Amino acid sequence: MGKVLVTRPMPDIVIERLTHAHDVSVRKHVAPMSSSEMIASLRDFDVVMPTLGDAYCADIFDAVGTPRCQLLANFGVGFNHIDVAAAHGLGIQVTNTPGAVTDATADIALTLILMTARRAGEGERLVRRNGWDGWNPMQLLGQHVTGKTLGVVGMGRIGEAIARRCHFGFEMNVVFHNRSSKEPGFPARQLETIEAVASQADFLVVAVPGGSDTRHLIDKQVFGATKPNAIFVNISRGEVVKEADLVEALTKGEIAGAGLDVYEFEPEVPDALKSMEQVTLLPHLGTATLEVRTQMGLMAAKNILTFLAEGTLLNPV
Incomplete structure (x- = not known):
């Protein structure tokens, strides 16, 4: 059983899909994660589901040392808030949710x-x-x-x-x-x-x-x-x-x-x-429908479940 952090509240079905197989923690705050939270997330969890505003920049990865985290399963198609090269340098994979949005x-x-x-x-x-x-x-x-x-x-x-x-x-x-x-x-x-x-x-x-x-x-x-x-x-x-x-x-x-x-x-x-x-x-409403956010969450969850079960990536970036 993997330890998973979801960095924002999500539709219930997304959390249920993950908790069926893994130990899941859901961060209750809607604001982006702080630097200390992001560093801790990479040290304490096997997988993190971040989203827009969670700025996993090179400095965050540099501060971690040897991470426990193996996958950042991004909630969203855009992943410019994640330094993918720095993540890969520590052996952390990154996925996103193309198509859903x-x-x-x-x-x-x-x-x-x-x-x-x-x-x-x-x-x-x-x-x-x-x-x-x-x-x-x-x-x-x-x-x-x-x-x-x-x-x-x-x-x-x-x-x-x-x-x-x-x-x-x-x-x-x-x-x-x-x-x-x-x-x-x-x-x-x-x-x-x-x-x-x-x-x-x-x-x-x-x-x-x-x-x-x-x-x-x-x-x-x-x-x-x-x-x-x-x-x-x-x-x-x-x-x-x-x-x-x-x-x-x-x-x-x-x-x-x-x-x-x-x-x-x-x-x-x-x-x-x-x-x-x-x-x-408009206040960043691009994907703001329940159907789409659910689909995005389920796609991110599927990336997590497949990775932890089989070691494979469905939507690698």
Whole structure:
């Protein structure tokens, strides 16, 4: 029987699946683990199920010495909060939960596109503060979505799911940039640079993984190439966007608006963004449905159970 730590509360079925075969401890706090907690977790448990915010960086691994932990079964597809090379250097394997998050995250991208284009956040706030005097022909005029051009940066599972929804659901033209050649199976043009995509897009969505390779991938150079009527959407990782450059682009009117589900220094959100009516702000809701979080948890649990029973990894990273 292995000793397993789950670093956040999870749906009951996930914990039940693990406790059927192993000794499971569930951390009750919802905030990320402290450095001392992470160091202790690697010394005291055979497997840890961490998630976003649990920053298992190189310093944490350096401080452990000889770890007891053999596997970090990450709850989530993104694993940029884990220094995988440092983990492997101590013989600790890492897995994630690909596939489970695709549709929910794509749905949030569409939510942000529609909310920002149609000024839904502004309208909702207007009604809540009793500021609505009734319908008039020029009230809260937003942008039409159907038939516009979608630009996608990163045509992986999630990027493709977003583009598919926009193409088939809203008759949008699709252009995209991807590191490798991609044929998504529906009309979409691959362009050589992010700036080329930005220059054509009415809605520019970034859907790349986090990590050092994509940090500040979207910066003032990209916003400078974007059309002034365009709306920018980020559902990937906050550090993919240089937030100061985004604020500057919005302030100067280089882009018309933004829809954000993630932030460079979350949970901190700049006051400048919070003060802008043309910006839609969500609290990292990308995978926030019970069905999806359960599926993610069960996938992470399956990685743990298979590893402890057979020594094999289902979703290694």
